[in-house]
Amino acid sequence: METLSGTQTDDLLKSLLLLSQSVRRVLENRVVEKSAEGLSQSKVSLLRILARKGPQSPTDMAEFLNVSRPAVSQIAAEMIENGLLVKSRSKEDSRKLHLEITERGLAAVQRIEEAQRHLIRAAAEYAPEGSGPHWIENVQQLTDAIVRADDRYGEHCYQCGAYSDGSCILVGGGAKCSYRTSVKG
Numbered sequence: 001m002e003t004l005s006g007t008q009t010d011d012l013l014k015s016l017l018l019l020s021q022s023v024r025r026v027l028e029n030r031v032v033e034k035s036a037e038g039l040s041q042s043k044v045s046l047l048r049i050l051a052r053k054g055p056q057s058p059t060d061m062a063e064f065l066n067v068s069r070p071a072v073s074q075i076a077a078e079m080i081e082n083g084l085l086v087k088s089r090s091k092e093d094s095r096k097l098h099l100e101i102t103e104r105g106l107a108a109v110q111r112i113e114e115a116q117r118h119l120i121r122a123a124a125e126y127a128p129e130g131s132g133p134h135w136i137e138n139v140q141q142l143t144d145a146i147v148r149a150d151d152r153y154g155e156h157c158y159q160c161g162a163y164s165d166g167s168c169i170l171v172g173g174g175a176k177c178s179y180r181t182s183v184k185g
Contacts, residue, residue, distance in 0.1 A: 016142075031115045042067070042075055044112060047084065047101060051109045055088055055098035072099075084108060 004012065032044050039047070045065055050056060056064075062072040076099050079085040084105035090096035101109070124132050 016146075027116050027119060031112055031119070034115065039108065039112075040075075042071075043079060043084075044109070046072070046075060046079070046099070047105050047109045048113075050085070050099060050101040051106055055090075055100040057090070057096060057098055061099060079105070 028041055028044075032039055032041055042065065046061060049061065049064060058072045058076060059069055061076075062069040065072065076085055076087075080087065082104075083102055086100050086102055088098050088100045090098050124135075127135070
């Protein structure tokens with residue numbers, strides 16, 4: 001187990017807050033602003049989840065996005081009107097409605113994600129040779145450690161769709177999510 005001095009802790013906190021702000025400003029806000037659809041970050045988050053996980057109930061989307069069910073309904077209504085989403089009946093229970101991404105919505109997500117990949121590739125050009133793989137490992141380890149330090153760890157999925165293994169609470173049924181099933185260490 002690693003122990004940080006007070007100064008190291010402060011420096012790490014400052015760096016993480018700056019990273020968080022940079023990611024939000026550059027990788028999220030600027031890219032979303034440039035999207036032809038004029039989407040808000042909430043709408044992009046909704047589209048991303050539906051693109052990765054398939055149809056989801058508005059209730060599940062509200063829980064995942066940490067917003068109210070009426071907020072998801074309002075966002076979804078605008079997106080349906082713009083041709084980005086459709087409502088469909090659940091295959092398991094025809095009484096339940098699901099939100100589903102359209103081809104236009106999927107194209108919007110793909111454009112946004114390609115612009116974000118472009119920014120990451122451009123940022124990598126400023127990194128020392130060969131450090132890219134270490135960035136990935138370090139960010140994943142740091143994310144895991146921060147989530148494990150949270151006393152709510154195990155009650156909420158912080159990952160959904162973040163890594164290539166596809167684990168996510170929203171898939172339902174037998175979904176595996178390391179942040180819901182791991183033992184806090």
